[in-house]
Amino acid sequence: MQPILFYGVPQGCSFGSIVALEWLGQPYRLCRVEMLEQPWNPLFERINPLYQTPALLLENGEFLSESLAILLNLAARSVDTPLGPRQGSDEFDALNQMLSYLVTDFFSAFNPLWLAYEKAELDEPQRELLRSLGAEQVVAGCRYLDRLLSERDWLLGQRRSLADAYLSGVGRWVDYHQLFDLRHDYPHLARHLARLANDPAARFAHAIEQGMTVEGAGGFLGHVGFQQLREGLCAA
Structure with a gap:
């Protein structure tokens, strides 16, 4: 099977x-x-x-x-x-660290935005508060990732990893929620997400x-x- x-x-x-x-x-x-x-x-x-x-x-x-x-x-x-570094190696630790960041901090930054999107019972002030909180957290994540990608081709360096695969799914949420112009504010991250989208x-x-x-x-x-x-x- x-x-x-x-x-x-x-x-x-x-x-x-x-x-x-x-x-x-x-x-x-x-x-x-x-x-x-x-x-x-x-x-x-x-x-x-x-x-x-x-x-x-x-x-x-x-x-x-x-x-x-x-x-x-x-x-x-x-x-x-590169997709599966040996456990205990420096490369494995780097993959584990990046994936852990993406599935916790970066993923959870979007939670207020999804609540504002999905909860029909919210009034407009509640929705705007959630969007404001979410945008603030997403900005912090985008700033961090943009800085990393200003110095490397992929999240972990010169070759793609499963961290890039995961980012291809979560990173697209920035445009989906129409938070800001990613290309203008975080060009290195925008370049990377565009590259992933075309893979x-x-x-x-x-x-x-x-x-x-x-x-x-x-x-x-x-x-x-x-x-x-x-x-x-x-x-x-």
Whole structure:
């Protein structure tokens, strides 16, 4: 059995895990989760009781959730390469540190913005307060990443890593929330995000999110649905 990634749309951070799988080039399948359709399929509780994506069904039938854990699992599948540096090496520590920053500080900076976007019961002053708080936190993250990328080609140096794959999904939220002109205020980060967006793996992930039938350059073997997985999930 190949691993199955459960990815969320629209605008899920699981986008980065799809990019990572494409870069890895090993066989995998996808299962689509429409995050705005409520309630979610009850079978998903057996995958992640927190009802969050991404999640990864491993070859041994176990489930792995949280982007950091999933990306480090993928890194271990490509040991001693830029995508999967050897654990205990300086390169592994740098990857772990950057991923930890991205999935905590940078990701959470957008939380107030998503609340303002999703909570219909908020009045306009509450919405504006959340947008102001979110923008302030996102600015701090963009400033940090822009400074890093002023001195290097990729987040960790001269070669791409799974940290860049994750950023390809979360970094696009700046434009999605229309916070500011990224090209004017943070040109190095804007350049990097544009480069990532034009990567074949990111174009593939975008097409997948749009529901298009597309072939990847990696090991994508197609989608599976919850009904196809029902027997195994109910037995779990």
